[in-house]
Amino acid sequence: MPGCPRLSCVEDDYERFVGERADALLRYGYLLTGNPHDAADLVQEGLVRLRGAWSRVRRKHDPERYVRTTMTRLHVNIWRLRRREQLSWDLPEEPVTDVHDDGSVWKVLETLPKKQRAVLVLRYYEDLSDAEIAEIMGISRGTVRSQASRALDKLRATELASLESTR
Amino acid sequence: MNDMESALARALADAASRAPKAPTDLMNRVDLRYHGYRRRRGATGVVAALAVVAVAGGSTVALRGLAANPADGVRPADGTIAAVASGGAMPPENRRADKLPPPVQEVWPRAVREIPAKLPDGKAFQPRLLVDDDTLLITTEASFEKADRLLTYDLATGSTKEVARIVTPAGAVLFPSDFTVGSGRIAWWTAKKDGGALTADIWTVPVEGGTPEVLGSIALPDPDSEHIDGLAVTGDSVIVSTRAAGVWKLPFTGGEPRRIEGTEGYHLVQWPWLGTPDQYARDKSAETAAPPTSEARSGARDQPKEAVFARLRNAETGEERETAPLPAGGSWLCGLTWCAGNTADHGVVARHHDGTGERRLPGLFSFNMIGLDRFAIAGLPAFKGVALIDLETGKSADLGVRRDSDGSMSIPTINRADSRLLAYPLDGKQMIVDLSAIS
Numbered sequence: 040m041p042g043c044p045r046l047s048c049v050e051d052d053y054e055r056f057v058g059e060r061a062d063a064l065l066r067y068g069y070l071l072t073g074n075p076h077d078a079a080d081l082v083q084e085g086l087v088r089l090r091g092a093w094s095r096v097r098r099k100h101d102p103e104r105y106v107r108t109t110m111t112r113l114h115v116n117i118w119r120l121r122r123r124e125q126l127s128w129d130l131p132e133e134p135v136t137d138v139h140d141d142g143s144v145w146k147v148l149e150t151l152p153k154k155q156r157a158v159l160v161l162r163y164y165e166d167l168s169d170a171e172i173a174e175i176m177g178i179s180r181g182t183v184r185s186q187a188s189r190a191l192d193k194l195r196a197t198e199l200a201s202l203e204s205t206r
Numbered sequence: 207m208n209d210m211e212s213a214l215a216r217a218l219a220d221a222a223s224r225a226p227k228a229p230t231d232l233m234n235r236v237d238l239r240y241h242g243y244r245r246r247r248g249a250t251g252v253v254a255a256l257a258v259v260a261v262a263g264g265s266t267v268a269l270r271g272l273a274a275n276p277a278d279g280v281r282p283a284d285g286t287i288a289a290v291a292s293g294g295a296m297p298p299e300n301r302r303a304d305k306l307p308p309p310v311q312e313v314w315p316r317a318v319r320e321i322p323a324k325l326p327d328g329k330a331f332q333p334r335l336l337v338d339d340d341t342l343l344i345t346t347e348a349s350f351e352k353a354d355r356l357l358t359y360d361l362a363t364g365s366t367k368e369v370a371r372i373v374t375p376a377g378a379v380l381f382p383s384d385f386t387v388g389s390g391r392i393a394w395w396t397a398k399k400d401g402g403a404l405t406a407d408i409w410t411v412p413v414e415g416g417t418p419e420v421l422g423s424i425a426l427p428d429p430d431s432e433h434i435d436g437l438a439v440t441g442d443s444v445i446v447s448t449r450a451a452g453v454w455k456l457p458f459t460g461g462e463p464r465r466i467e468g469t470e471g472y473h474l475v476q477w478p479w480l481g482t483p484d485q486y487a488r489d490k491s492a493e494t495a496a497p498p499t500s501e502a503r504s505g506a507r508d509q510p511k512e513a514v515f516a517r518l519r520n521a522e523t524g525e526e527r528e529t530a531p532l533p534a535g536g537s538w539l540c541g542l543t544w545c546a547g548n549t550a551d552h553g554v555v556a557r558h559h560d561g562t563g564e565r566r567l568p569g570l571f572s573f574n575m576i577g578l579d580r581f582a583i584a585g586l587p588a589f590k591g592v593a594l595i596d597l598e599t600g601k602s603a604d605l606g607v608r609r610d611s612d613g614s615m616s617i618p619t620i621n622r623a624d625s626r627l628l629a630y631p632l633d634g635k636q637m638i639v640d641l642s643a644i645s
Contacts, residue, residue, distance in 0.1 A: 054233055061228030069225035070218055078226065086236045144217035163211060164218040195210050 053093050056102055057086055064106055070160045071114050073149050085110040108175045111161070115153045115176065147197045155190035158183055231570075238570055238585050305568075306586060306604045307593055310639065313603035317643035319361055320635045326364070331357075333629035334385040336640055337413060342627075343385060343392065345372070353382045356392065356411070356418075361638065370411045370418050384622075387413065388439030391458075393421070395434050395446070403427055406434050408444055408456055408463075422456040422463040424448070435484065436474030438624065447474035449484065453521065466521055473515075476579065476623045478522040479542055481515030485573065488512055513538035513545050514573070518559075530561035541576030541623055544597045554584050556597045565600050569593055577620040577628065578641050585617070592617055594628065596644060606632050 064085065068078030085106040089096060096105045148156055154176070161172045162183075169183045176183070207215070229235065311318050321342075324330055331344040332353070340361045345353035356369040369392065372382055377398045385394045393410045404426040411418040421444055426433075436447035446454040452469035471487065472480040518527040518540070529545055532538055538547035546556040554571040557564040569584030576582055580598040595602040605618055607630065618630035626642035 057233055057236065061232050062225075065228050066222040066225040070222055075226040079229070082228075083232070083236055083239055086232075087240045090236065090240050144213055145221055148217075159214060160218060163215040164222065191210060191214075194214065 081110045111175050115157050147194050151190050155186045158186045159190050307602045310603035314644045317640045319638040323636045336627045369415050384437040386437045386439050393439050393444045424463050438477035478520050479518050480521050481518045485514050513540050515540040529559050542579045546571050567595050574620045575623040581641050
């Protein structure tokens, strides 16, 4: 961008990215965590990390993937450890709508370990290949497959049980 | 895809359509967290250990979220995301991201002094407190955050006088902290690890100078969650507030420190007033109280989160004060008179404990302490600066702090409710704001 000081151009770019992609990132965070608070927290943390790495990530042309990778790994590996460190700014809560249906699949998702759930979201919502999921989560393809199959087994078992009980 | 997998994809897509929308002030929040994160990391190193996320490779995958929702989050690209908000009670001019309040030197000229950031001998120093109108208590540091000398600094002449040499005991895990003055004495604490437990030593020295002595020690059983979170010097003793072990009294005459009866869960706000819950306890109880199902959770969110220090007790008279019910969805911190917080409509909101006298100001309230029962720090919209706000009069002033060239910003903080000093470095100087000189 000619005629604009370098730093502010970079910041404009960053703010544009946040403005354009925030809702999509929140949807991802929501599917990952199952609740709007953690989703918002996770997105903010992902964006904070992105900001620190912006000039580097921007050159690679895929900031969205960086944020999703950050969010996924934070959520699966170290999330909640960090909470205590976030005390000096207690941010406002948004009025949000939560899920009120009793969709059994969504409910069963709540019972899955974080890693299994993340694999399912990446595979069945983001439509990523196992290789891509492995890269984002920092695990092997074999682990992606085994986590997915365990999660699907559980979903299937729960589904069968609920069919049995309504019969 | 089999039936199970199709059902799963449908359920996920369905849930995604009900995901929350990005808050209109998201950019502000990210800014605040980014700056707070940098500040804390610089100050303590605690957060640095958690920054372990790797960058993904340069793969180019069309994510479904991208492709399926081209119209997502269409917002102006000029960064004024906060200004797109609708609803909310803030008058529109308060949402403008580009308006700064006047500089603090203009708003409260009598309260502000600028002094050199270094002593005549070239040493850096930390302002700790104001002993009186013209005397600052400072420490110099042997190494990062490790104070070695305690001096008074004459704000009128710039001359200094040594009060004491500070000894940091061997094995200290927390260096001298929370310098406090009262009754002609200066008090502070250090902490050391004894086996598995943390022991806090409380030190005092006369203001006119002398050799610091340990007045008493308090064993804190859980070193990971324990901490001294406040100190006060009263007529005959030092009051020590702990994060999880109540409030203690150490008489000047010596003798065993004793916990003030019934202070479990309470913390020093402004002696003799104690408050509960603190931020840790509140967040913890909010987490454990969150019911497991999404439906019930949504009901729980309509319940307001309890304010930090929503319940106050006077340790001398036993008088109690409880905050009137707060609006849902907000997050609040109380002092003796005021409660302040952020609400979803992009501003600082403050009101008295009884719910009266509501005031709204632009910015994001910083969850430090409410200083002298009326002053607070707020991040200005779009994080263009930091304001000192006077809840009593509704005035606010720009502290002059700006981002560095790397985008970081140090945020001045009010760490104690009873301190009249707000000090922060600015443009190679040390800014000294005497909150008690603001009327």
